[in-house]
Amino acid sequence: MxxxxxxxxxxxxxxxxxxxxxxxxxxxxxxxxxxxxxxxxxxxxxxxxxxxxxxxxxxxxxxxxxxxxxxxxxxxxxxxxxxxxxxxGRCARCGRDIPAARLAVRPTATMCVECAGRR
Missing domain, CATH: 1.10.287 (Helix Hairpins)
Structure with a gap:
């Protein structure tokens, strides 16, 4: 951000x-x-x-x-x-930016889609 x-x-x-x-x-x-x-x-x-x-x-x-x-x-x-x-807006796992579209849908997200899918 x-x-x-x-x-x-x-x-x-x-x-x-x-x-x-x-x-x-x-x-x-x-x-x-x-x-x-x-x-x-x-x-x-x-x-x-x-x-x-x-x-x-x-x-x-x-x-x-x-x-x-x-x-x-x-x-x-x-x-x-x-x-x-x-x-x-930064992924807690990989450190990359969380896409704005993800934050628009889930504003409290702590991980990017890719890392969240690996849980």
Whole structure:
């Protein structure tokens, strides 16, 4: 990211990604609280009540989605740190530039397509 315009555009995009992840996490935290409150208000027995399994599944699903949102937030923070350090847009494995098209689709990418395919 040699030019100022590219850096500013990347920062804007990463801040958008970060804000979206933060909003998604907050909504999922509220959903989790709602699922827990519903479970507390119900007289369910996960082992014997068919509704108990549904509540358990909903809780697990919201937890998994919240973890994905936390990871997206962490990825955005790490990308912003790379931008500040001047290493954003450079492959962490081979050191070559990550193509702009890849960063447009996946702004938090840490590797070029070739290296990411070798994982």
């Amino acid at each position: 040699a030019d100022e315009g590219g850096t500013a555009a990347a920062r804007t995009r990463l801040e958008e990604v970060r804000a979206a992840a933060r909003a998604r996490l907050e909504a999922l935290d509220r959903s989790f609280d709602d699922v827990v409150a519903a479970a507390d208000g119900a007289n369910t027995d996960d082992e014997h009540d068919p509704e108990g399994a549904t509540i358990g599944f909903e809780r697990a699903q919201v937890t998994a989605l919240a973890e994905q949102a936390r990871q997206s937030l962490a990825d955005a923070d790490a990308a912003l740190a790379r931008l500040d350090a001047g290493t954003y």
